[in-house]
Amino acid sequence: MSFPGETPSRDAEVAAPAVSARPGVRPVLAPGEGEETPLRRIAADFAESRLALAGLALFLAILAIAVLAPVISPQNPYDLAQLDVLDSRLEPGARSGDGKQVFWLGTDDQGRDMLSAIFYGLRISLGVGVSATLCALALGLALGLAAAFLGGHVDTLIMRVADIQLSFPAILIALILLALLGQGIDKIIIALVAVQWAYYARTVRSAALVERSKEYIEAATGLALPASRIVFRHLLPNCLPPVIVVATVQVAAAIALEATLSFLGLGLPITEPSLGLLISNGFTYMLSGKYWISFFPGVALLATIVSINLVGDQLRDVLNPRLQI
Amino acid sequence: MLVYVIRRLLQSLVVLLAMSALVFVGVYAIGNPVDILINPQADQEDIERAIKGLGLDKPLWEQYLVFLQRALAGDLGRSFAFNVPAIQLIVERMPATLELATAAMLIAIVLGLPLGLWAGLAPRSVAGRMIMTGSILGFSLPTFWVGLMLIMVFSVHLGWLPSNGRGPTTELLGVPVSFLSWEGLRHLAMPATNLALFNLALVIRLTRAGTREALLQDYVKFARAKGLSDARVVGVHVLKNIAIPIVTVIGLQFGSLIAFAIVTETIFAWPGMGKLIIDSINVLDRPVIVAYLLVIVTLFIVINLLVDLLYSVLDPRVRLADART
Numbered sequence: 277m278s279f280p281g282e283t284p285s286r287d288a289e290v291a292a293p294a295v296s297a298r299p300g301v302r303p304v305l306a307p308g309e310g311e312e313t314p315l316r317r318i319a320a321d322f323a324e325s326r327l328a329l330a331g332l333a334l335f336l337a338i339l340a341i342a343v344l345a346p347v348i349s350p351q352n353p354y355d356l357a358q359l360d361v362l363d364s365r366l367e368p369g370a371r372s373g374d375g376k377q378v379f380w381l382g383t384d385d386q387g388r389d390m391l392s393a394i395f396y397g398l399r400i401s402l403g404v405g406v407s408a409t410l411c412a413l414a415l416g417l418a419l420g421l422a423a424a425f426l427g428g429h430v431d432t433l434i435m436r437v438a439d440i441q442l443s444f445p446a447i448l449i450a451l452i453l454l455a456l457l458g459q460g461i462d463k464i465i466i467a468l469v470a471v472q473w474a475y476y477a478r479t480v481r482s483a484a485l486v487e488r489s490k491e492y493i494e495a496a497t498g499l500a501l502p503a504s505r506i507v508f509r510h511l512l513p514n515c516l517p518p519v520i521v522v523a524t525v526q527v528a529a530a531i532a533l534e535a536t537l538s539f540l541g542l543g544l545p546i547t548e549p550s551l552g553l554l555i556s557n558g559f560t561y562m563l564s565g566k567y568w569i570s571f572f573p574g575v576a577l578l579a580t581i582v583s584i585n586l587v588g589d590q591l592r593d594v595l596n597p598r599l600q601i
Numbered sequence: 602m603l604v605y606v607i608r609r610l611l612q613s614l615v616v617l618l619a620m621s622a623l624v625f626v627g628v629y630a631i632g633n634p635v636d637i638l639i640n641p642q643a644d645q646e647d648i649e650r651a652i653k654g655l656g657l658d659k660p661l662w663e664q665y666l667v668f669l670q671r672a673l674a675g676d677l678g679r680s681f682a683f684n685v686p687a688i689q690l691i692v693e694r695m696p697a698t699l700e701l702a703t704a705a706m707l708i709a710i711v712l713g714l715p716l717g718l719w720a721g722l723a724p725r726s727v728a729g730r731m732i733m734t735g736s737i738l739g740f741s742l743p744t745f746w747v748g749l750m751l752i753m754v755f756s757v758h759l760g761w762l763p764s765n766g767r768g769p770t771t772e773l774l775g776v777p778v779s780f781l782s783w784e785g786l787r788h789l790a791m792p793a794t795n796l797a798l799f800n801l802a803l804v805i806r807l808t809r810a811g812t813r814e815a816l817l818q819d820y821v822k823f824a825r826a827k828g829l830s831d832a833r834v835v836g837v838h839v840l841k842n843i844a845i846p847i848v849t850v851i852g853l854q855f856g857s858l859i860a861f862a863i864v865t866e867t868i869f870a871w872p873g874m875g876k877l878i879i880d881s882i883n884v885l886d887r888p889v890i891v892a893y894l895l896v897i898v899t900l901f902i903v904i905n906l907l908v909d910l911l912y913s914v915l916d917p918r919v920r921l922a923d924a925r926t
Contacts, residue, residue: 327734440616443905445857447864448897455882455890456627532743536864539745540879555746559868563764567753574746581741589737 321594331586338580342398349392350377353549368568382568384557390568393554394576400550401580404461405531408468412530413523415469416476417512423477424484425507435481438474446471446533454542464543468530479522483515517595524588528581535577551577609909613902620898621672624891625665672895678888682881687892691874695896697767698873700778701865702858704789705796710851713801717808718835724813732805739802744861748795748868755791762791765870792869796862800854807850811843818842845915852908856901 323329341348368382368390381390419438423431441449453467487493488511496506535552537543539559544550549557551573558569659667671677677687720732756764767788778785815821816839824834863875870876874893881889 440619443853444898444901445860447857448860451863451878451882452624452627452894528741532741535743536745540864540867541883552743552745555749559749562749562753563757567757570746570749571753574743574749577743577746578741581743582738585737585741 318594322590325590325593328586328590331583331590334579335583335587338398338576338583339402341395342402345392345395345399349389349395351389351392353388353393353396354547368572381572382566384554384569385561390554390572393549394551394573397549397551397554397573398576398580400461400544400548401531401534401552401577404464404468404534404544404550405527408465408530408534409472409523409527411465412469412472412526413476413519416473417480417519419473420477420480421484421507421512421515424481424488425503425511431481434477438477441474442478446529447536450533450537451540451542454537459543459545461544461548464534464537467537468533471533472526472530475522475526476519479518480515483518484511487511487514521588521592521595524584524591528584528588531577531584532581551580605913606910609906613906617899617902620902621669621895622665624894624898625668677892677895680881680886680889682884682886682889687888688896690877690889691892691896694872694874694877696777697871698859698862698866698875701789701792701796701862701871701873702855704793705858706800706851706855708793708797709800709804712797713804714808714847717805718812718840720805721809721812721816722835724809729809733809736802736805739798739805742798744795744799745864745868747798748792748865751791751795752868763788764791767872792865792871795868796858796865799861800851800858803850803854804847807847808843811846812839815839815842845912848915849908849912852904852911856904859897859900 322332346352368380371378377389379389379391381394383389384393419434423434449471450464450467453470454463457463457466493506493510496510501510534543534550535555538550538552539556541556544553546553554573555570555577558566558571558573561569675688679685680687680690683690716732720729723729752764755762767785812835820842821834821838824838829838859874862871862873863879865871866873866875867879874896878890878893880886881893
């Protein structure tokens with residue numbers, strides 16, 4: 277529903293980021309009490325949804341687990357000396373043969389503690405997802421800004437390629453690339469970047485086109501600032517909000533895609549088991565009722581993706597004033 | 602309209618040419634084409650003969666023309682694994698994939714439209730919120746893991762549904778289909794549901810967003826002011842107007858369903874094109890990989906074309922805007 281009182285706040289939202297990018301004025305991050313900064317308003321708006329806050333908390337917990345995996349895991353799942361084949365395929369909660377250890381989430385076919393394997397798997401899945409997203413973000417930002425700022429043939433060429441690429445599903449493009457390139461962490465990151473750059477390029481281009489026609493850019497141009505300064509100090513910061521939203525959602529998509537490709541046997545090599553590979557390993561034992569080898573890594577994957585999507589969903593609503601109905 | 606159709610057809614042709622060139626360069630120029638096109642078990646003499654026969658000693662552009670010529674004649678090489686023309690192999694598997702994708706799309710529409718309408722008409726209600734949270738879950742759930750869980754619950758624990766294969770097929774106009782027999786339907790149920798989840802979430806979200814936007818429009822207010830019943834306002838005025846984006850997305854998603862069927866088919870051992878491509882990648886049956894890529898690219902271009910045409914039929918504004926340019 278639309279209320280008359282809402283209109284000014286919407287305008288304020290659109291204008292607010294421009295203030296921090298005014299030439300010569302450094303953005304003030306910690307102003308006096310009660311003053312509303314874009315960052316504070318975003319944080320307050322974000323906190324309005326408890327679901328999104330829960331998502332953020334869950335994601336931070338998962339991130340902590342991934343970072344601290346070597347410290348908090350009961351076992352190093354890659355160290356074959358620590359594994360005992362006699363412990364293989366134990367049910368969740370079972371004790372190891374020597375009675376020293378409890379496998380809270382069971383063990384896989386090599387006697388590996390699933391809890392530790394999941395902690396390490398999260399590390400790899402998150403690492404691949406985040407680094408692929410950052411690379412794609414950098415590439416997409418560069419190409420999108422170039423398209424918007426240079427225009428003409430450069431614009432046409434970049435956006436045509438992006439259009440054509442976006443008309444094919446991500447999994448198909450990644451599959452083709454991996455079929456040609458082979459396996460490996462670097463290859464899967466290349467495939468994920470190739471899949472994702474177009475989203476950023478498109479988003480940043482449309483944002484940059486809108487921003488470019490605004491007065492502060494005109495003012496910067498009028499001041500005869502160098503083009504690089506206009507692009508990086510004025511245009512880029514103001515194009516970021518929609519890009520951040522896309523990036524959040526794309527991290528989740530990248531993690532899911534990597535897991536899917538690994539499950540299909542096209543992603544990561546068996547020496548670096550991500551969550552997808554763990555699930556794939558358990559698939560063989562699924563039909564004999566040994567559900568835990570696939571089930572728990574899947575829960576971890578799901579929790580990661582859901583938490584990121586919850587945060588992304590709320591960020592989209594907060595950062596996009598048009599959707600605030 | 603005719604000008605539009607002709608121009609759109611020409612565009613499709615250009616994209617098809619570009620994609621065939623990409624696939625050609627990908628397969629023939631990256632890596633050794635001898636490895637890709639000649640059976641690795643062939644002896645030296647065979648290889649020499651094949652290089653001559655395939656014209657691999659000629660320059661690249663000439664090779665591309667020959668490749669194009671053969672592709673147009675429907676000759677995309679012979680499968681190493683099955684020793685039949687690759688294209689025949691794919692055409693044989695196509696009905697299974699199309700049946701699966703169609704079933705999934707039907708499930709997504711039949712469930713997604715009413716749920717999306719409900720969530721759109723009562724966005725603040727408990728049911729509306731639950732539907733939306735469910736749709737986030739639908740986006741987040743990794744397809745392959747849901748497939749495994751379905752097998753675990755319905756095949757392993759409950760024993761209700763078969764976990765793999767297509768079951769007995771019935772001939773319908775010369776095409777083998779599963780859905781005409783009870784046993785076939787039982788085989789179809791799980792894979793189709795699995796494949797439908799993502800699109801179900803998508804249809805729900807699109808319908809909800811469209812409904813919320815349409816409810817604010819003047820024509821809805823006017824229809825209400827005329828004293829039309831809620832059923833008529835929603836069923837005729839709202840539904841008709843939100844149909845355009847939904848039809849577009851559903852059409853475009855049909856292509857991605859065929860691509861995502863790769864995952865579902867692998868899990869449920871559904872004998873379609875997707876399982877064929879994964880099997881082919883695993884045994885390096887490259888002619889089949891090339892043929893699959895070309896077939897799927899063509900399929901996508903045809904789908905995109907049909908959606909665009911349908912779009913202009915549904916929305917006169919697009920047609921008019923285009924006629925003027």
